[in-house]
Amino acid sequence: MNAIEVENLYHRFADGTVGIDGITLMIRKGDLVVLAGPNGSGKTTLLRHLNGLLLPDRGRVVVAGIPVSNNVAMARQKVGMVFQDADSQIVGETVHDDAAFGPENLCLGKVEINQRVQSALKKVGLLGLSNQRPHLLSGGEKRRLAIAGILTMEPEIVVFDEPFSSLDYPGVRQVLGEILALHHSGRTIILATHDLEKVIAHADRLIIMNRGKVVRDGLPADIVKDVEQFGVRAPCAIRTGGEFQSWMS
Amino acid sequence: MDELTAFGFYPAGSLLHRLDARFKLVFLVSISIAGLRAEWLALVTLTVFAGIVLLVSRRSLFSILIEIRYFIVFLLLICFVRSISTQGTCLIKTMFFSITQEGIRDGILISWRLLLVVLFGMAFIATTRPSDIRAGVAWFLKPLPFIPHKKVATMIGLVVRFVPVIFNQARETANAQKARGIENRKNPVYRLVRLGLPLVRRTFENADKLALAMEARCYSENRSDPDLSSGVHDWFAAVVVFFLCVFTIVL
Amino acid sequence: MNSASQMHMMVYASLLAALTAAGAYLAIPIGPVPIVLQNLFIMLAGLLLGSRWAMASVGVYLLAGACGLPVFAGGTGGIGKFLGPTGGYLLGFLPAAFFIGMISERTGHRVVFDILAMIGGTLIIYIFGIAWLMVVTGMSLVKTLAVGMFPFLIGDGLKIAAAVPVARALRPVIKPKGREECVINQTK
Numbered sequence: 001m002n003a004i005e006v007e008n009l010y011h012r013f014a015d016g017t018v019g020i021d022g023i024t025l026m027i028r029k030g031d032l033v034v035l036a037g038p039n040g041s042g043k044t045t046l047l048r049h050l051n052g053l054l055l056p057d058r059g060r061v062v063v064a065g066i067p068v069s070n071n072v073a074m075a076r077q078k079v080g081m082v083f084q085d086a087d088s089q090i091v092g093e094t095v096h097d098d099a100a101f102g103p104e105n106l107c108l109g110k111v112e113i114n115q116r117v118q119s120a121l122k123k124v125g126l127l128g129l130s131n132q133r134p135h136l137l138s139g140g141e142k143r144r145l146a147i148a149g150i151l152t153m154e155p156e157i158v159v160f161d162e163p164f165s166s167l168d169y170p171g172v173r174q175v176l177g178e179i180l181a182l183h184h185s186g187r188t189i190i191l192a193t194h195d196l197e198k199v200i201a202h203a204d205r206l207i208i209m210n211r212g213k214v215v216r217d218g219l220p221a222d223i224v225k226d227v228e229q230f231g232v233r234a235p236c237a238i239r240t241g242g243e244f245q246s247w248m249s
Numbered sequence: 250m251d252e253l254t255a256f257g258f259y260p261a262g263s264l265l266h267r268l269d270a271r272f273k274l275v276f277l278v279s280i281s282i283a284g285l286r287a288e289w290l291a292l293v294t295l296t297v298f299a300g301i302v303l304l305v306s307r308r309s310l311f312s313i314l315i316e317i318r319y320f321i322v323f324l325l326l327i328c329f330v331r332s333i334s335t336q337g338t339c340l341i342k343t344m345f346f347s348i349t350q351e352g353i354r355d356g357i358l359i360s361w362r363l364l365l366v367v368l369f370g371m372a373f374i375a376t377t378r379p380s381d382i383r384a385g386v387a388w389f390l391k392p393l394p395f396i397p398h399k400k401v402a403t404m405i406g407l408v409v410r411f412v413p414v415i416f417n418q419a420r421e422t423a424n425a426q427k428a429r430g431i432e433n434r435k436n437p438v439y440r441l442v443r444l445g446l447p448l449v450r451r452t453f454e455n456a457d458k459l460a461l462a463m464e465a466r467c468y469s470e471n472r473s474d475p476d477l478s479s480g481v482h483d484w485f486a487a488v489v490v491f492f493l494c495v496f497t498i499v500l
Numbered sequence: 501m502n503s504a505s506q507m508h509m510m511v512y513a514s515l516l517a518a519l520t521a522a523g524a525y526l527a528i529p530i531g532p533v534p535i536v537l538q539n540l541f542i543m544l545a546g547l548l549l550g551s552r553w554a555m556a557s558v559g560v561y562l563l564a565g566a567c568g569l570p571v572f573a574g575g576t577g578g579i580g581k582f583l584g585p586t587g588g589y590l591l592g593f594l595p596a597a598f599f600i601g602m603i604s605e606r607t608g609h610r611v612v613f614d615i616l617a618m619i620g621g622t623l624i625i626y627i628f629g630i631a632w633l634m635v636v637t638g639m640s641l642v643k644t645l646a647v648g649m650f651p652f653l654i655g656d657g658l659k660i661a662a663a664v665p666v667a668r669a670l671r672p673v674i675k676p677k678g679r680e681e682c683v684i685n686q687t688k
Contacts, residue, residue: 051465073467081465088458091466093379093409105467113473131260131378135413149466274567285583327585330647331637359637363584374569382567400510404560407514408521409569415515415522437535440528441662445540446669452515453673460504460511468507 002062003029003157003188004050004079009059011045011212019045021212022059027190029156032183034199034220035192037209038231043192044084046209047159050190051079064156077106080150084162086142087135095121095137095145096130102153113152120151124178140171147178157188164198172198176247197235200224201244208232220244263305265376268486269479270385276490277373281366283494289358291497295365298493302372313371320367324360331356379409384477399472407459415452422447509549512674513557516545520561521571539625540659540666542593543618546600547609547667548674554601558593565590588632589625596621609671611664618660 004027011020020042027033037043048054049061052072061068061075068075083089092098099117108116121127124144129137134145143163150158160179164172180202183189191199200206200220208216208223210230216223221244228234237244260266265273284295303313314321337351374382387402426443434440520541527534545554565571565581572581572590581587603617626649633648634641 053461053465076465076467081462083458083462083465085458087414088455089462091407091410091459091463093406097380097406101463101468102466104473105469107469107471107473110473133413134410135417153467281583327637330639335638355638366584379569382569386563386567401560401563404510404514404517404556405564405567405569407511408518408560408564408571411515411518412521412571415518416525419522419526437528437658438661441535441537441540441658442665444526444528445537445544445662446666449519449541449544449666449670450673452519453512453670456508456511456515456674459515460508463507463511464504 001029002026003031003064004190005062006046006049007060007062009046009049009061010057011042011049011054012057018212020049023212023214024059025207025214025217027188029188030183030186031204032179032189032202033191033205033207034196034203035190035207035209036194036196036227036230036232037192038194041209041230042212043209044161045212047081047161047190047192050157050159051076051081053081077153078155079157079159080153080155081159082143082146082150082161082163084165086139086146089146089149090134090142091149093133094130095126095132095134098134098145099148099152102149106153116152116154117148120148123151123181124148125174138171139167140174143167143171143175144178147175147182151182155187157190158182160189160191160193162193162195163191164193164195173247176202180248194232196224196227196232198247200235201246259307259375260378261307261376263307263376264482265302265305265372267482268376269477269483270377270381271388271477272479272483272487273373273377274382274385274389276486277369279490279494280369280497283497284365284369285362287362287365287497288500291500292358292361292365294500295493295497296361299365299368299372303368306372306375308371308375313368316371317364317367320364324364327363328353328356328360331359380406381477383409388477397470399470403468403472411452411455414455415448418451419444419448422451509553510556513545513549513553514560516541516549516554516557517561517564520545520558521564521569524572535655535658537659539593539622539656540663542597542625543600543621543659543663544667544670546597546617546621547604547614547663548670549601550605551598551601554597555594558597562590562594585633585636586629587636589629591632592625592628595628596624599624609667611668614664614667615660618663622656622660 004025006023006025009020009023010018012018023046035043035046045054049056049068050063052068052075055069055072063075063078066074090098091101096117099120100113103113103116118127121130124147126141126144126148129141134142137145147158163175163179167175176198179189179191179199183202191203193199203220206216206218206220206223207214208227208230215230216226224234224238235244280295287295303310332348332352332355333346335349335352335355337349339347340350340353341348383402383405386405387398390396390398390401422444431440431443520538523537523539523541526537528537542558545557548554549557561571572586582590600617600621603620604614607613607617630641630644630648633639634644637644639647
């Protein structure tokens with residue numbers, strides 16, 4: 001069963017540059033997929049097609065059997081997105097309010113919203129900070145709040161855009177821990193990064209993008225040796241000939 | 250200022266915290282308006298009441314004084330201007346101005362009233378969750394035509410959320426410019442532009458990202474209504490405040 | 501306007517309101533009276549957002565203050581601030597932003613008219629501010645002007661001069677846009 005099907009997708013920006021140049025991709029339910037590529041390779045653009053922030057010029061994107069263009073609202077509920085800049089993803093004036101933003105938009109009842117917020121904050125370990133103001137959180141906490149904010153919408157697929165950028169080591173471990181927990185709970189994870197080191201040990205599949213195209217797609221162990229020719233630094237383990245090391249251990 | 254503590258909601262479970270935000274808004278407005286007409290006896294009563302309210306709200310006197318120190322300077326200024334600009338019995342006469350008894354009396358009266366209004370405002374903020382304030386305001390806007398109350402509530406929420414971010418940015422920008430010697434430039438327009446432009450630009454870049462993130466989280470104007478509930482204790486408080494206001498105006 | 505660009509304008513208006521709130525505390529320390537940035541942002545709201553959204557922005561700012569959020573100069577907000585001595589200025593922000601936005605929109609963002617619009621807007625703020633200050637303090641018009649207007653005029657002139665290049669640099673960034681264009685900004 002495929003969580004996401006991308007068929008022959010093209011995207012051209014208003015200024016004429018090509019963002020996505022013909023991508024066809026099936027993503028299996030429950031996989032943790034790492035999307036690698038240098039800046040400007042089209043990772044972010046592709047991700048934004050998955051929840052209808054962008055709509056295709058040509059081709060189509062199907063989430064859980066329904067084309068995104070037909071039902072954008074549903075796609076956004078099914079595909080939760082954690083942005084690169086957690087700071088500007090946070091909308092609420094307290095931790096609790098921010099986590100409640102999504103379900104409020106879904107017009108849920110207050111009891112249901114509170115229940116979801118409590119359980120999402122508990123999952124990411126921020127329950128004790130419910131009344132805290134978001135800008136006082138650490139980098140790792142902010143990103144965990146961003147994760148909680150989409151968990152409350154109960155997505156089946158969670159998309160991360162550069163989740164580790166500008167985090168310190170404990171921050172990376174916290175966020176990676178959340179990502180793995182989501183994966184273990186059966187959700188499909190798509191994670192775009194140019195920094196393979198931190199996550200490659202846990203990936204089921206690696207997709208390398210360059211100039212709007214998918215240039216490699218397969219098991220991490222098989223294709224990771226090719227990444228450097230596309231402008232992504234290979235993980236240390238490859239360079240030294242060892243095994244992938246998890247950042248969690 | 251960094252923390253902007255006055256934004257500070259101090260979570261606790263006091264009676265004031267449990268009152269409905271809508272009621273508290275009405276209380277605040279009516280006491281403020283009544284307070285601006287209060288004479289001496291009423292002022293004393295209101296001050297005692299404000300003292301009780303602040304005590305219940307669990308704010309320390311010291312932190313309150315720190316917070317309103319500039320306001321107190323401002324009040325002293327009013328006192329002074331008032332005391333030299335009112336006709337009456339002369340107390341001190343200098344070459345430029347004379348201080349009158351009536352002036353001092355009026356100055357103190359006006360300053361006291363303004364101080365009370367501010368103290369009640371602080372008690373309100375300290376005991377009311379920002380989202381509840383927002384919800385309360387939205388509730389009052391509901392019956393007004395042409396004003397999309399849910400949109401307004403969201404916008405106020407964004408203001409509260411972004412003021413500290415803008416402060417941080419302003420400080421960073423100013424420091425970066427100081428590091429490169431902007432203080433040697435005496436042209437104020439140049440410095441206004443150098444500080445204002447990056448600040449607004451960064452803010453607007455944030456706005457673009459924020460709008461996208463809100464879209465990704467299914468933002469729609471048709472959102473769940475905020476949760477506000479009133480009970481017997483709200484009505485009881487309303488009676489107390491009502492009599493207090495009547496008392497203040499009549500005296 | 502589609503809903504995406506509506507939302508963009510809404511976010512811009514909110515953030516300009518936040519800038520105005522922060523501007524009450526931000527000052528450039530030059531000369532004896534530091535130049536507070538607040539009314540610079542009121543003018544920019546008019547120039548950048550246009551009449552309707554500028555008024556929404558200032559309205560939200562005032563409303564946030566009225567609910568007791570400390571967004572006004574002096575730190576302590578609340579409905580009482582409108583009844584206090586500086587309440588007139590605050591109220592004057594609303595028509596001033598609308599006026600600046602309206603003139604600037606209708607004259608195609610030409611510099612001369614932008615400046616005239618800002619001078620007009622500043623006057624509107626003072627008309628409201630001075631009138632109310634007279635009522636509250638019971639001072640004569642001359643004294644009120646001496647306390648409540650003359651000391652700030654130079655600063656206002658400087659801010660008008662500064663608003664022109666800022667508005668010109670930022671207008672291309674925020675002209676009402678559809679989804680496509682904003683994403684370009686994103687991916688750059």
